Amino acid sequence: MDIIRKRPFSMMISGRSGRNHKALAQQTAKLLRDPNGPSVAVFDLDGFDTHAAQGGVDGIHADHLEDINNIVKELTENLGRSFDNTLILTLTEFGRTIKQNGGNGTEHGWGGAILIAGGLIKKAQVFTDWPGLKKKDLFEGRDLLSTLDSRAVYLSAMSVCFDTDVEKLRNDVFWGEPLSDLTDTLFTS
Numbered sequence: 001m002d003i004i005r006k007r008p009f010s011m012m013i014s015g016r017s018g019r020n021h022k023a024l025a026q027q028t029a030k031l032l033r034d035p036n037g038p039s040v041a042v043f044d045l046d047g048f049d050t051h052a053a054q055g056g057v058d059g060i061h062a063d064h065l066e067d068i069n070n071i072v073k074e075l076t077e078n079l080g081r082s083f084d085n086t087l088i089l090t091l092t093e094f095g096r097t098i099k100q101n102g103g104n105g106t107e108h109g110w111g112g113a114i115l116i117a118g119g120l121i122k123k124a125q126v127f128t129d130w131p132g133l134k135k136k137d138l139f140e141g142r143d144l145l146s147t148l149d150s151r152a153v154y155l156s157a158m159s160v161c162f163d164t165d166v167e168k169l170r171n172d173v174f175w176g177e178p179l180s181d182l183t184d185t186l187f188t189s
Helices: 002-006 021-033 060-078 080-085 150-161 166-172
Strands: none
């Protein structure tokens, strides 16, 4: 706690000034609804690399999760009938450690999570091979064990969204990696 107490207060509050993800998501939904508009949109949210002063319910990390929630909510409410043919998914380049460090943040970790929303999802579910949180079940005794290659989710999502053969995507986009086809498990056809 002494480490945290010595930090300037400005490092412990949300860095959300000037960001209006709701308005951006509303405008994006309008563009995506347009038959002559784009078929793909990307929201690049940074600030999740919280090595210190991550916070809890009222912290920076919670604020970033609220941003994701607001984006998904606004897209859901503003896409209209286009939502039925929409897939929203998150991706990250790394997970986070389970336990907080001495600065009340988390370090880069192994396993992570992918949030998927939209009308192309087969059903609401948590899709995982849950290893558990006991030390013996963690990767190197500290990280959530990754039991699913996230690229398999992205491969399957691309196949559904772009109506493209999984094998073609596996070879052309993922360099022939033997990724599982999760299309029938996760998405509607």
